[in-house]
Amino acid sequence: MNFFVVLFEKSITIYRESGTGCLMTIKNSMTLNDHSTMPRLGFGVYKVAQNEANQVVSEAIKCGYRLIDTASMYQNEEGVGEAIASSNLKREDFFVTTKLWNDDQGIAKAFRALDMSLLKLGLSHIDLYLIHWPSPQRASYVETWKALIEMQKQGKIKSIGVSNFAIEHLEKIIKETRVVPAVNQIELHPRFQQKALRAFHEKHGIKTESWGPLGRGKFLENKTLISLAAKHHKTPAQIVLRWHLQSDLIAIPKSSNAKRIKENFDIFDFALDSQDMNAIEALDSPFGRTGPHPLQTDF
Numbered sequence: 001m002n003f004f005v006v007l008f009e010k011s012i013t014i015y016r017e018s019g020t021g022c023l024m025t026i027k028n029s030m031t032l033n034d035h036s037t038m039p040r041l042g043f044g045v046y047k048v049a050q051n052e053a054n055q056v057v058s059e060a061i062k063c064g065y066r067l068i069d070t071a072s073m074y075q076n077e078e079g080v081g082e083a084i085a086s087s088n089l090k091r092e093d094f095f096v097t098t099k100l101w102n103d104d105q106g107i108a109k110a111f112r113a114l115d116m117s118l119l120k121l122g123l124s125h126i127d128l129y130l131i132h133w134p135s136p137q138r139a140s141y142v143e144t145w146k147a148l149i150e151m152q153k154q155g156k157i158k159s160i161g162v163s164n165f166a167i168e169h170l171e172k173i174i175k176e177t178r179v180v181p182a183v184n185q186i187e188l189h190p191r192f193q194q195k196a197l198r199a200f201h202e203k204h205g206i207k208t209e210s211w212g213p214l215g216r217g218k219f220l221e222n223k224t225l226i227s228l229a230a231k232h233h234k235t236p237a238q239i240v241l242r243w244h245l246q247s248d249l250i251a252i253p254k255s256s257n258a259k260r261i262k263e264n265f266d267i268f269d270f271a272l273d274s275q276d277m278n279a280i281e282a283l284d285s286p287f288g289r290t291g292p293h294p295l296q297t298d299f
């Protein structure tokens with residue numbers, strides 16, 4: 001029986017692991033290509049209504065989440081801002097992501113959209129601003145990317161990134177501006193692992209952030225996940241989220257249920273071994289996508 005000391009945030013936890021393998025410890029932070037630090041595990045608020053966002057996000061903050069992922073399209077930025085303002089924490093304790101919606105693409109509209117998000121969130125800067133979708137039929141994601149580069153220079157945004165960009169979209173913005181996004185937020189979960197896109201990210205120093213990290217709750221009754229949950233005395237959702245972290249991904253699970261919000265953050269006291277990781281890798285499927293295909297969207 002080995003004892004390990006795990007440093008997580010400012011608290012020290014001592015726990016033990018049976019067997020001979022070394023327990024993999026993970027800190028809840030990673031460094032982006034612009035040297036900013038971003039939490040690896042955050043809280044997503046898609047489909048959280050404006051009038052419940054304050055309460056749900058406050059619950060998440062209480063559980064330890066500091067990365068909050070919203071978007072102007074979710075129409076809950078005010079509620080997110082209220083939760084941040086009413087916490088007894090400092091602004092710098094949080095990492096707030098919001099996203100520029102497709103209708104706001106283009107230089108002038110992008111600047112207006114950022115100002116509106118800052119106003120609604122009640123913040124003077126955003127930690128990570130993402131172009132929500134490439135929406136290639138508009139042919140304006142390159143100029144929108146140029147706007148984000150300028151916003152970062154002005155100090156209104158710490159880090160800039162994209163979401164739902166395919167390799168061809170990434171290649172285009174990098175070629176035209178020589179500025180590599182810090183993050184690409186894409187659909188990613190055990191049923192849809194996006195290996196080719198992740199390899200491209202890795203080669204270019206882009207961090208991969210998984211949206212729908214729980215497969216939107218649809219694959220949690222999978223036999224492999226249930227047996228790994230039994231082995232580690234955890235739930236299938238916790239197994240999946242731990243897999244994201246050990247795969248060097250950023251994960252932003254969503255729940256409006258207090259018990260699940262807590263459960264989804266309680267993943268720093270165990271580790272999957274290489275056999276467990278391989279078993280989850282084997283769940284990948286070319287048919288696992290649950291959301292729109294970035295090359296086929298008409299919005």
Ligand code: NAD
Pocket residue numbers: 043044045046047069070132163164185186210211212213214215216217218220235237238252253254255256260261263264291
């Ligand atoms: P998710 O994979 O986080 O699944 C959420 C659903 O899983 C919940 O509604 C609930 O039904 C279930 N669930 C949550 N915790 C559970 C638990 N412990 N046990 C059992 N079931 C549980 O899906 P999501 O909300 O689509 O994605 C997460 C976040 O990603 C969003 O809230 C949003 O912030 C972001 N997102 C971004 C985009 C994008 O285009 N960039 C698209 C979708 C989502």
